[in-house]
Amino acid sequence: MPLLTASDVTIERGDRRLLADVNLTVSAGEIWQLVGANGVGKTSLMRALAGLARLGVEGQIERQAELLYLGHASALKPSLNAMENLRCHPACDVMASDDDIERALAAVSLAGHEERPVGALSAGQQRRVALARLLVSSARLWLLDEPFTALDSSGCDWLDEQIQQHVEAGGGLIFTSHQPSRFGSRQIDLELARFAC
């Protein structure tokens, strides 16, 4: 059974049609990359797929799996430390133990930063805290909007590895990135969807 199916999705913003007739089916073990220039509608499509944008969205979007969405904003409270941000993350469907969270933070090279307020961390470290959610969530479908932003090369390698493990374990992924695909993912060029308008 597919994790997500989008059929004939059309997105309009005001009187402007951004995308037309986007079709994709994400099955277990699949990685899809949305590509296109800035402003083409990658984030709008991601938000529509996540169920966040409904106004101006036509077509059918069906999700058959729990969802983990990581947008441009990391959804972290600057006054809370990394442990608290992960323990109390609003979208997480599991009550992660402190041990799990410490392991997740160690995996993103933030061991020793558990008790520091997130506001005191660098942008790259904050992104790593946000990405540590991947390890404490049971969601099978990941929607990651520009997940490599602000990451150094070791962070990008770590994320590559997590994505590979996720899809090998039966998960699915849609992500946006301006970098060339690193996993042999299937691509949707949104420039073509725009030309269809």
Place this chain on the structure above:
Amino acid sequence: MPASESNLTLHGAFARQFSRHARAIIRSPAEVANPLLFFFMVITLFPLGLGPDPQRLAEMAPGILWVVALLSSLMVSGKLFASDYEDGSLEQLAIAPFPLAVLALGEVSAYWLATGFLLALASPIFALMLGLPATGIFTLMVSLLLGTTCLTLIGAVGSALTVSIRRGGMLLSLLIIPLNVPVLIFGTTAVSEAVMGGNATSWLALMGALALGSLAVMPVAIGAALRVSLDQ
């Protein structure tokens, strides 16, 4: 792929959301101090503006205390979901596998404890500053406990509707002040009745009914308003 499966109940999700915002508020004491400081400053201005006649101040105290409580609630309402909208937390709330109304209620509860509840606890000090007779102080506290519940929930609906609008403060005031008027009338009347030796219980019962009704209806409205704002 993590091995753990979903193990969080609805109560757990509510408690987690409450805890997240309670911790954030504790780490930013200004969130708690500002409404109380505002209340204190405005109350101290009234004797300067109206004159120091204790009799006159005592007569006007119920109305003054309740109007200032309404204004301080209005001040807090504008900021209720602003940081969540900016840092992306609202998006995460909206896609969480739990009703948005319940999660929003968890957040609003934390705000109410830090503002309305503390205001009700501190209200005897402000009442004494205006010379409110002792017979009205208990009723003032109870009416503020019930009334700020309504004010916070109504304010949360307004905040949820205007969170995506830049400089939406004026629109927020226009939206929620008319809805706050019944609470203001019932609260002021309850305290006045208690001061005059009348029966304040019926007014407090009305406020209790309003608070329960708000608790039942407003979270759904907050959730719907947040979805509309996220869709902009």
